[in-house]
Amino acid sequence: MSLVVRAPARAATPRRRNVKLGRIIVRYVFLIAVLIFAVFPFLWTLAIALTDKTAGGSIYNFPASLFPKAITFHNFADVYRTFSLGKYIWNSVSITGMTIVGTLLVSALAAYPLARFRFPGKGIIFAVIIATLVLPGETTFIVNTLTLKKMGLLGTHLGVVLPTVAAAFGIFLMRQAFLSVPQALLEAARLDGAGELTILTRIMLPLSVPSLAALGIFTLVGTWNAYFWPMLALSGAPDAVPLSVAVLKLKGQFNYDPFNIAAGSIIMMVPVLLVFLAAQKLFMRGMEGAVK
Amino acid sequence: MARSQPFNARQPRARYSLRDTLLSYGFLAPALILLTLFTFYPLAYGSYLGFTEYGGARFAQGLAPKWIGLENFRTLAADPLFLTALGNSVKYLVIVPVLQLASLSVAVLVNKNLPGMAFFRAAYYIPVVTSISLAAVMWDWVYNKEGTLNWALGVLHLIPEGSFFGWLNNEQTAFWAVMLVTFWRGFGYYMVLYLAGLQSIPAELEEAAVLDGANSWKRFWSITVPLMKPTILLCSLLSTIAALRVLEEVLVLTNGGPLNSTYTALMYVYSKAFQGFNFDYGLASAAGLVVAVVALLLSVVNFRLFHESDGGEA
Numbered sequence: 001m002s003l004v005v006r007a008p009a010r011a012a013t014p015r016r017r018n019v020k021l022g023r024i025i026v027r028y029v030f031l032i033a034v035l036i037f038a039v040f041p042f043l044w045t046l047a048i049a050l051t052d053k054t055a056g057g058s059i060y061n062f063p064a065s066l067f068p069k070a071i072t073f074h075n076f077a078d079v080y081r082t083f084s085l086g087k088y089i090w091n092s093v094s095i096t097g098m099t100i101v102g103t104l105l106v107s108a109l110a111a112y113p114l115a116r117f118r119f120p121g122k123g124i125i126f127a128v129i130i131a132t133l134v135l136p137g138e139t140t141f142i143v144n145t146l147t148l149k150k151m152g153l154l155g156t157h158l159g160v161v162l163p164t165v166a167a168a169f170g171i172f173l174m175r176q177a178f179l180s181v182p183q184a185l186l187e188a189a190r191l192d193g194a195g196e197l198t199i200l201t202r203i204m205l206p207l208s209v210p211s212l213a214a215l216g217i218f219t220l221v222g223t224w225n226a227y228f229w230p231m232l233a234l235s236g237a238p239d240a241v242p243l244s245v246a247v248l249k250l251k252g253q254f255n256y257d258p259f260n261i262a263a264g265s266i267i268m269m270v271p272v273l274l275v276f277l278a279a280q281k282l283f284m285r286g287m288e289g290a291v292k
Numbered sequence: 293m294a295r296s297q298p299f300n301a302r303q304p305r306a307r308y309s310l311r312d313t314l315l316s317y318g319f320l321a322p323a324l325i326l327l328t329l330f331t332f333y334p335l336a337y338g339s340y341l342g343f344t345e346y347g348g349a350r351f352a353q354g355l356a357p358k359w360i361g362l363e364n365f366r367t368l369a370a371d372p373l374f375l376t377a378l379g380n381s382v383k384y385l386v387i388v389p390v391l392q393l394a395s396l397s398v399a400v401l402v403n404k405n406l407p408g409m410a411f412f413r414a415a416y417y418i419p420v421v422t423s424i425s426l427a428a429v430m431w432d433w434v435y436n437k438e439g440t441l442n443w444a445l446g447v448l449h450l451i452p453e454g455s456f457f458g459w460l461n462n463e464q465t466a467f468w469a470v471m472l473v474t475f476w477r478g479f480g481y482y483m484v485l486y487l488a489g490l491q492s493i494p495a496e497l498e499e500a501a502v503l504d505g506a507n508s509w510k511r512f513w514s515i516t517v518p519l520m521k522p523t524i525l526l527c528s529l530l531s532t533i534a535a536l537r538v539l540e541e542v543l544v545l546t547n548g549g550p551l552n553s554t555y556t557a558l559m560y561v562y563s564k565a566f567q568g569f570n571f572d573y574g575l576a577s578a579a580g581l582v583v584a585v586v587a588l589l590l591s592v593v594n595f596r597l598f599h600e601s602d603g604g605e606a
Contacts, residue, residue, distance in 0.1 A: 023508075027401055031412050034398060038416050038480065041430035044440065048433075060438035110323035113316030120308050125320065132331050136587050138537070138558065138580030139338030142565045142573055144330055166326035196315055225423035228540050232566065244423045248544060251429055258433070265429050269422070276421045280414050283421075284484050 042269070048262035049075055059258045075263035083250055085243075085264060091157070092224060092242035092268075098161045099223040100216050107170030107215065108208075112200050114171070115178035116186070126175075132168045141232060148233060155237035160230050164223070170215050177211035178204055214286055217279045221272050243268045341577035348570050357574065364578035373552065374560055374579060380467065381557040381583070384535045385590075387471050392528050395479045399486035400516060413487070417480040424477070428544035431473050435459035460546050463553040470545050470554050474538060482527050489523030490516070525598040532594055536587050557583045 044066060048059050052070035059065045079085055113119065114126055144163050145154060153159030181204055189199050205212065224244065231245045241249070243264075250264050276283060317324075342364060344357035368374045398416065402409045419427070434440050437458040445451045459469040493516065501511045517524070539558035542548060548555035548563070557579065565576035 024406065027404075027406070028408075031398075031401060031408075035412060035415055037476070038419055040440075041427070041434060042418065042422075044433065045430050058438075059433065060436065060443075062440065062443045106322045106326065109319045113312075113319045117312045117316045118308060119313040119316040122316070125324070129323070129327065132327065135331075135335060136584035137331070137335060138561060138584045138587075139341065139577045140331065140334035142561075142576055142580070143334035143338045143341070145566075146573070147329065147334070162326065163330035166323045166330070171323060196319075200319075221421050225421065225426075227423055227425045227544065235566070244425045247423075247429060248425045251432070261429060265426050269426060272421055272423075273418070276418070277414070280417075284413070284417065284487075 045262045045265050048258055049266045051075075051259060053257070053259040059262075075259045076267065079250070079260040079263045079267070082260070083246075083264065085246075085267065087239065088241065088243045088246040089267070091240055091246075092244070095157050095160050095230065095242050096220055096223045098157060099164060100219045102161055102165035103167065103170050103219045104212055104216060106165050107167075107174045108200065108205060108212070110166070110171045111174035111178055112196075112204060115175045129168050129171055141229065145232060155234055155240060157240060160233045164229070170219070173211055173215050174208065177208035181207050213279075214282055217275055217282065218286060220275060224272055338577050339581060341574055342581040343578070344574045346577075347565070347573035347575075351571070351573065360574070364575050365582070367575060368579055368582065373555065374557075376552050377555045377557045377560040378582070378586075380553075380555055381536050381538070381586075383467070384471065384474075384538055384556065385532060387474060387535050388528055388531045391475055391478055391531055392482065392524065394475075395482035395527070396486050396516075396520070396524070398479065399483045399490055400512060402483070403487060403490045413483070416483055419477050420480045422477065424540040424544055427473055427477060427541075431469075431476075431545065432460070435469050437461075461550055463551045466546050466550055466554050470538075470541050473541050473545060474535070477541075478531065478534070482531065485527055486520065486523060489520045493519050521598065525595070528598075529591055529594050532590050533587050536583065536590060557586075 047066055047068050050071045050073070051057075051059070051065065051068035052072040053075065055070045057064065110129075114122065148154040148159040148163075151159075153162065185203055185207075186199060189203055194202070224242075226242075227244050227248075230242050234241045234245065238249075247261075247264055247268055250261050341357055343359060343361060345360050345363070346357035350358070402412050402416075432439075435458060436442075437456050439458075441459060442451065442456040446453050446456070457465075459465045497515055497519075498511065501515055506514070537558055538556050539562060542554050542556050542559050543562070546554045548559050561576045561580045561583065564572050564579060
């Protein structure tokens, strides 16, 4: 009882209040320090990308290079032209687009029977799909390149995409979405003589748009940023590589021109950053959902 | 009507309907074919390759893999580069406790209802959605001999102006510099996982502890940490396996150098299989198997550790 009385009384004394205010200030100072650590590389890259390189000066001229005086967009046009960046942007769009369509299609198709049908082997198949999340795949990339070579797909966008579209995460996510669609809707459609494909496309998918969107966004960000696998699968086809791989080639080729590299980096980052900022809540909830 | 039978409660023992079975496998076919071709087959064939001689001249001549038993593993045990690589991968595990404690602490700090917290959470997550190749470009400038890190340390008088060096070119620092990039890309990810865990702690517990006069450190250690045990276990498990499998950071930042100081086990797998002219799929697969087994063992150890400390308290 006495505790209840004492607590507000303590909070009311000026000393107490100062301590509390001090704690909040310390908290913010710390959070801002972490913030600088997290976003500084981006801000500096942006500053370099916007710097007028014709005005002279090095990117290593501190602190001047962190705050460009003469701002220009010339670097973006320059890197686009001299490095034919359009080609790599198109490659990224092609690989990412195909991966998203493929992932949504394969996941939705596989998730439908797992959520809604009774068939022999269902439990085993589901367990095996989930097991791929934890199976150590240290050598899969070696065999996959050999397989793609045999299929004549090594060095093509399809070859980059195919091994990635059937993933447990997507199948699991869509299965959860389909499980929540009321059974009565399906029964009614079946009585009306609708085929299963019609039910999937006309009932299940429209009712699962939030999950489809989430899966699409996750796939977009992951594929757009992917480096190792596209680099490996396209190592024999330098013109087919996406931006994520090209940006490092850019670094090698234009080492003397960090302004162009920075501009190219910003171009690569913008789509993902926009998607992330727009879908930020969804993103973080998706992550949190993975724990629960 | 037969189609509704599986959902009919009055017929729990209904046989599988042929129609449903065929339809199900039809819908599952694309996923199963792709998973078999690009996940299960490579797992099996890759394991098999670890016991064979394959690659190089043999591969060029179109010959099949030749079974050589444990020969590859003997080669690995005698290869100083592989031992260095494995050692570096194990050494990389020091990131696990640091990363977990940092992201848990940051999660606790942004979990409070104060203005701007949503902004901080979002900003901390941005490195997570950044490509490793972009991270390499940006951190290269930071770590450069003339880069911002040296400048900042110079301003703070932590290193004298004349003795600047490139952090990624120095065999003493390259390993830690690469690890800092892993840390940078990881802490937002774990922070979000911890936030989810924190939000499931009942507020009354915190309040009761405040009334009992427990300070924030005490509350952190005696309420937050014990209640967060399942999340901490999951995160440290994920982070242990990720640390052991570090490859991309090394590949793009240092390519294993200088003097192999950042060369990790998966870097070895990759470079034996694809770098240079004498690609050796057999040896690379064997090295991959070793990493996989170590990863599996570490997961078990991780699980045991947390499980035992759990039982000890109860």
